[in-house]
Amino acid sequence: MATIKEKGQINEATCEQERLAINDTLELLGGKWRLRIMRYLGSREQEHNTFKKMQREIGNISAKVLANELADLEQNMLITRTVMDSRPVTVRYAISTYGKTVLPLTENIAQWGLDHRKMIRS
């Protein structure tokens, strides 16, 4: 939260901190696929989500892009990657405990979008 000083001015340092934080978040979760992947994994925790399965079930994402996004999300601890010893080898992706903290955010974003649609139509 922005801390407000007595005279109603915004604390500049905090403000700058928040700006950077917003940039961080958008960099990590912005783009066409990230949130979608997080929501996908968030809603299928109990399933065995392999690379191919995700590619099939998430819209039209190419292998290249999916691999990229998954690597990035993994590096940021939002998802986990487990190589299973099945034949042929499959890889299981799952949302991490930490990754679940973004889900409320996506709900807020979705809710605002829904409200906005109604708003615009009237």
Added chain:
Amino acid sequence: MATIKEKGQINEATCEQERLAINDTLELLGGKWRLRIMRYLGSREQEHNTFKKMQREIGNISAKVLANELADLEQNMLITRTVMDSRPVTVRYAISTYGKTVLPLTENIAQWGLDHRKMIRS
């Protein structure tokens, strides 16, 4: 919120609706400048925010881009544009009542970003 059916499956229609809503939100508020502009105007309601003032005080935004972003935000009712009869003519931009509904969202995003920084460092 995603509605969960008895067997723990996700309601597909609702899910799709939310996906679209998220796309809407990101389209409208994503990008490099939008949230920054909203927060700027949100924290300076009582001030007279002209085009030049904003250009000076918001980072290094070019006239072209600023004009673009402002037009878009205005079209979506998030901000208001008022031509003042001063000399030379100035234009006053302000956040709209509706526009203020995005501020909690930015706080959430900022908060998550801040937490994430701490998280990553440890």
Added chain:
DNA sequence: AGACCCAGTTACCCACAGGTAAGTCATACC
């Protein structure tokens, strides 16, 4: 041996968000 499956890479391409620099239009001051 040949065909198929998974989990990716690699190389190439393109549209577009966003940046730079200069120009326009109206008014006002010196």
Added chain:
DNA sequence: GGTATGACTTACCTGTGGGTAACTGGGTCT
């Protein structure tokens, strides 16, 4: 008349997010 200021345009350029297609590498099935 010349210069300045606010609020934009206009023309042009570039980086990169994301798309396509084909390929690698390891394993299995017949």
